[in-house]
């Protein structure tokens with residue numbers, strides 16, 4: 004939440020706001036705050052990946068140009084282990100997309116069964132718990148596979164654990180749960196240590212095939228010098244003997260190149276062996292040449308930290324602009340809504356007054372600012388309060404972020420003023 008001293012928005016009449024919006028529509032802007040994509044300046048930090056190999060194609064004694072090494076070679080697995088906080092031996096290094104690995108893992112669990120055909124989720128009426136607001140692509144993937152989604156409130160500390168424990172303990176059709184534990188997409192919160200501990204204990208009461216999909220996409224994406232702390236779920240699961248219940252994911256998509264990074268899956272050795280058995284039917288091995296590039300670039304002990312500090316320098320001003328324009332334009336008295344102030348990650352969440360999110364997104368679209376559709380951060384696109392809007396400021400240039408946010412503020416004020424006159 005915004006921690007500024009309480010202020011009110013500059014006053015404007017409904018007529019003035021309608022006119023301001025009409026002027027914006029006439030201006031024919033074309034701005035986009037929809038997706039969490041790195042800006043070109045961020046990508047420029049990794050252009051040295053091209054050419055980094057020279058003529059030495061060997062990694063860990065293996066010619067990377069050839070087939071093989073289904074789960075990657077030790078040096079790239081070690082980088083995944085650092086991102087996921089677990090030993091390299093528990094990690095699989097895959098292709099360029101962690102979302103694809105998540106999809107493959109779900110197909111493995113849902114269609115084939117993590118412990119053989121009898122354990123396939125699709126033998127029953129599987130349900131996945133979905134902390135909301137959450138990552139829209141988790142939800143569309145789950146829906147695509149025909150798995151029922153059960154929303155659970157995401158609080159400032161993580162998922163509502165009383166509700167999660169009740170659901171997992173009482174209903175063995177609950178086969179899984181999505182988690183984005185650090186700088187969550189889209190609210191930016193990080194799970195509190197006690198929440199991580201309670202999640203790690205779920206495996207003691209859940210069905211044997213229950214899997215927490217621990218998507219740590221923003222593990223090293225700190226924006227401040229006081230980064231959020233995330234307790235290690237791997238360690239907690241070891242303490243509780245529940246290692247099989249947690250499958251972790253990460254990638255370098257938002258470290259190096261969004262379309263040409265390396266994705267990782269980390270889990271218990273038993274789970275990993277079962278997943279490898281599944282994966283071998285789809286590929287002879289990952290892109291080890293790209294693995295080699297990433298080992299050369301990120302393999303040093305300080306390399307990831309230094310690189311992410313340079314990323315933060317580029318992103319931080321854009322997040323500051325979002326906070327500044329919202330605070331200046333809307334005040335902090337909650338009349339027009341409230342918003343998150345994350346210490347890292349890629350997103351800011353805005354909550355309008357209930358019932359206005361769809362209208363605000365439509366108003367912004369007409370004024371030339373594309374926003375993620377209202378409701379996108381909820382299973383089946385259904386935000387019961389019609390209140391949440393995700394803002395993604397990394398991709399546009401700073402001036403465009405400011406312009407887009409000013410338009411957004413006008414749209415929030417207009418929708419709120421219209422609601423005031425009709426209530």
Ligand SMILES: Cc1ncc(COP(=O)(O)O)c(C=O)c1O
Nearest residue numbers: 039100101102138188220254256
């Ligand atoms: C939470 C989360 N997980 C995964 C992804 C996609 O990751 P990848 O590029 O590794 O598929 C994103 C991208 O925005 C994300 O926000």
